[in-house]
Amino acid sequence: MKFRIQDISDSTLAFNFSNSIDEEVNKYINLLINSLDGNNLDLLSVYPTYNSLIITYNPLKTERIQVIELIEKLNKAERNYKKVEGQILNIPVNYGGKHGEDLEEISKILSMSEEQIIDIHSSKSYYVFMVGFSPGFPYLGGLDKRLECPRLSTPRVEVPAGSVAIADRQTGIYPFKSSGGWRIIGNTDLKLFDKENSNPSLINPGMRVKFTPL
Amino acid sequence: MKILKVLNNPIFSTIQDAGRYGFENQGVPNSGAGDILSYRLGNHLLGNRDVPSVEIIHGNLEVEFYSECLISITGSDMTPKINSVPVKMWESIQIYESDILTFSTQKNGLRAYLSIKGGFKVKEIMKSSSTHSNFDVGGKKLTINDFLYWDPEIVNFQNKKLNICPDYYKFSQLEVSEKKLDVIKGPEYNNLSSTSKKKLLDSKFKISNRMGRTGVVLDGIKIEFSKNFTDIISDGTCKGVMQVPKDGKLYVLMEDSQRIGGYPRILSFTSQSLNYFSQLMPGDSLMFNLITIEEAHIKAKEMEDNFFRDNLSENLNMNEFILTHDNEKFTIKSDKNNNKIIIIDGKPIKLEF
Numbered sequence: 001m002k003f004r005i006q007d008i009s010d011s012t013l014a015f016n017f018s019n020s021i022d023e024e025v026n027k028y029i030n031l032l033i034n035s036l037d038g039n040n041l042d043l044l045s046v047y048p049t050y051n052s053l054i055i056t057y058n059p060l061k062t063e064r065i066q067v068i069e070l071i072e073k074l075n076k077a078e079r080n081y082k083k084v085e086g087q088i089l090n091i092p093v094n095y096g097g098k099h100g101e102d103l104e105e106i107s108k109i110l111s112m113s114e115e116q117i118i119d120i121h122s123s124k125s126y127y128v129f130m131v132g133f134s135p136g137f138p139y140l141g142g143l144d145k146r147l148e149c150p151r152l153s154t155p156r157v158e159v160p161a162g163s164v165a166i167a168d169r170q171t172g173i174y175p176f177k178s179s180g181g182w183r184i185i186g187n188t189d190l191k192l193f194d195k196e197n198s199n200p201s202l203i204n205p206g207m208r209v210k211f212t213p214l
Numbered sequence: 215m216k217i218l219k220v221l222n223n224p225i226f227s228t229i230q231d232a233g234r235y236g237f238e239n240q241g242v243p244n245s246g247a248g249d250i251l252s253y254r255l256g257n258h259l260l261g262n263r264d265v266p267s268v269e270i271i272h273g274n275l276e277v278e279f280y281s282e283c284l285i286s287i288t289g290s291d292m293t294p295k296i297n298s299v300p301v302k303m304w305e306s307i308q309i310y311e312s313d314i315l316t317f318s319t320q321k322n323g324l325r326a327y328l329s330i331k332g333g334f335k336v337k338e339i340m341k342s343s344s345t346h347s348n349f350d351v352g353g354k355k356l357t358i359n360d361f362l363y364w365d366p367e368i369v370n371f372q373n374k375k376l377n378i379c380p381d382y383y384k385f386s387q388l389e390v391s392e393k394k395l396d397v398i399k400g401p402e403y404n405n406l407s408s409t410s411k412k413k414l415l416d417s418k419f420k421i422s423n424r425m426g427r428t429g430v431v432l433d434g435i436k437i438e439f440s441k442n443f444t445d446i447i448s449d450g451t452c453k454g455v456m457q458v459p460k461d462g463k464l465y466v467l468m469e470d471s472q473r474i475g476g477y478p479r480i481l482s483f484t485s486q487s488l489n490y491f492s493q494l495m496p497g498d499s500l501m502f503n504l505i506t507i508e509e510a511h512i513k514a515k516e517m518e519d520n521f522f523r524d525n526l527s528e529n530l531n532m533n534e535f536i537l538t539h540d541n542e543k544f545t546i547k548s549d550k551n552n553n554k555i556i557i558i559d560g561k562p563i564k565l566e567f
Contacts, residue, residue: 006401009482010510012452014401021447033239047239047450049474054450056235059485059511060518130448131241132474135349139448139474176349193240195339195351201240 001028001075005068006052011044011059015071018051021141023127029053030206031079032071041066048205050129050139086207088125091173091188093164093211095121099187100164102152106183109149118213120144121185125210126171128203136175136193136201140209143171155181162187164211173203186211217330217364218277220356221314225272229334229353229362232264234342238473244453245344245352248427248469248492249325251380252289255521256329259286259306259374265333266343268356270326271427273319275356277328281366283309284331284373290323290382290493305375305529306331322386323493335363347427347470373529378520382493390418394503395487398510400455402478405443410435414481419464420499427470430494436462439478451475454483454491468492484510486517 006014018025029048036046045056057067095118096103107114126140133139143166151167156179159165163174165182174180175192192202203209220227230253233246247253247269256267268275273292287294287303294301295316301307303326309315317326336343336353345353354360385393406414419434437458450473451457457465457477465477469492481502483491494500505513 007398007507008401008450008479009452009454010398010484010507010514012450014450016401016449019447044235045238045244045452045473047473049449050447052449054238054473056238056452059514064507064511130474131239132448132472133241134472135237135241135243135351137241178348199240200237200242200340205239 001025003053003071003075007064008054012054012056013064013067014049015053015055016051017053021050021129023129023141025051026127026129027084027206028079031084032074035074035077035079036070039070041070043067048130049132050141084206086128088208088210089203091164091190091209091211092214093122093186093188094214095164095186100185102165102183103185106147106149106166106185110147112146117147117185120147121166121171122211122213125208128205128207128209130205131201131203133172134174134176134178135195136203138172138203138209140171141169143169145169147171149183151181152183155179156184159184160187162189162192164188175201186213215363215366216280216361217283217334218279218362220358220360220362221276221278222274223358224270224275224317224356226347227268227270227275227356228345228347229266229336229356230269230344231266231342233469234340234344234352237340241472241474242340242351243346243349243470243472245342245346245427246469247325247327247344249289249323249327249489251486251489251517251521252325253327253329255304255376255379256286256288256327257333258522259288259304259376259526260284260329260331261372262329262331262333265329266336266353267327267329267334268362270317270328271324273317273326275317275328277315277362279309279311279313279315281311283364283366285309285315286329287326288329288379289326291321292317292319292326293321294326302375304379306373308373320495322383324495325493330364332364332366335365374526375529376521377525377527380489380521382490385490385493386498390499390501393499394501395491396484396505396510396513397456397481397487397502398484398505398507400479400481401449402439402443402446403480405439405478406480407438407440410438415502415504418499418501421494421496423496425496427468429468429471430466430491432456432464432466434464437464437480438462443478446476446478448474448476449479451479452482454485454488455479456481456483466491485514486510 159180164186167182230247233244419432422431424431
């Protein structure tokens with residue numbers, strides 16, 4: 001797959017594979033990341049974004065060109081990324097009421113009943129493009145067009161941990177209490193991030209997430 | 215075992231190491247020492263490798279030691295004193311039981327580092343002891359009556375000092391027009407309007423009050439993009455990157471920042487200049503010096519050679535303090551029992567405090 005090389009800093013490279021959000025591109029990036037296992041370049045960070053592979057290296061130990069050559073080499077190998085299907089994780093959600101403070105307002109904005117919104121939101125699984133914003137926060141793509149509504153004009157100072165929220169064409173879950181501008185439609189009791197675990201985030205890039213109403 | 219107790223509530227002192235790497239795919243920020251150069255030099259003096267140290271932001275830390283040990287103080291000058299007597303920075307310092315170490319407010323920079331031979335023993339979370347300012351993923355912010363622990367090391371008296379150290383005092387005294395920090399172009403640099411591209415390098419920027427370990431907002435000219443530029447899809451970021459949100463201000467991402475961001479990344483500080491930037495305080499001004507990534511890598515290597523190759527020498531003046539009285543200088547030394555000795559006319563006299 002074609003990519004362009006961007007220097008985010010003097011020690012972080014982005015290998016950018018597309019200008020748009022594309023599940024297949026993201027799956028391909030995850031495959032490249034898996035094939036980086038066992039490389040001998042002593043890389044500090046390797047992670048996916050929507051359409052880039054990000055690598056942080058120590059320029060005192062690793063030459064920039066070595067990182068680029070490694071990715072070029074791995075990119076040449078044929079990879080059947082189209083058939084890769086991630087593990088599906090079920091997230092039980094209490095929708096609406098005190099668990100989803102904004103559901104009532106969204107129902108007014110979208111002229112749709114709360115039940116319809118819950119049905120649409122929980123009817124499909126969502127692909128996890130990347131995890132960030134806060135530890136364990138998944139960026140889920142492909143929210144149904146019918147649920148598209150703008151962010152809050154003033155972000156909340158405190159979004160409760162476990163909040164399931166929507167904004168534009170995205171949906172996500174806040175693992176920690178934090179500030180945030182997405183509209184809250186429900187809450188999950190699942191512990192999304194356990195810092196004591198060797199794999200602390202429950203949700204990882206490449207997985208699929210499905211919400212189940214309680 | 216316990217090595218020290220915190221005697222006050224410092225403004226923002228935390229445990230930091232070289233950072234938490236390898237969990238970016240799970241949304242975990244890197245954290246770690248902001249002025250990584252001073253942090254590393256502090257540990258280099260003690261023969262440590264990237265072990266936990268205390269990062270002191272805005273000064274005002276007081277600690278009492280429980281045992282003899284070897285420490286170092288690097289970074290900004292916060293007038294460190296042991297038992298009320300000023301101590302030198304950038305060299306190893308012998309500590310004795312019951313010594314009280316104090317830092318007052320910063321003079322020439324934001325951050326100082328207190329390191330100890332062997333490192334402070336702090337539980338690792340995700341392979342690092344670094345504290346994150348917002349998320350409970352690492353060490354902690356130090357508060358009164360906190361204890362720090364260590365594994366006792368056989369304290370030999372191999373005291374070291376640095377021949378060359380970063381001159382933050384000199385840097386802080388420079389005129390703004392000379393206070394230029396190296397930057398390289400970011401992925402969206404070419405989307406800047408031609409006016410902004412030019413102004414960016416001719417303008418002064420000021421550190422605002424909105425600053426911390428997550429990021430620093432710079433006050434200055436409004437940054438504009440060329441007319442055909444639209445938003446970017448959220449993509450990778452890292453410390454040192456300067457993003458421009460809708461308000462046209464420069465937001466510098468620091469060590470506790472997220473590794474994904476949705477704003478255009480127009481410049482970034484280099485591995486070398488970021489150390490100096492991390493020492494700037496609200497109200498300080500700076501300018502940018504645009505260099506290429508190749509030059510940035512050469513400068514990073516020069517910095518490494520300069521500070522970490524043959525830069526240590528035997529510190530013969532261990533625990534020596536100069537006391538000035540009536541324009542006369544007296545040297546005060548500590549002996550092994552922490553008695554303070556003053557030498558007058560070649561005769562050592564024990565001092566009572």
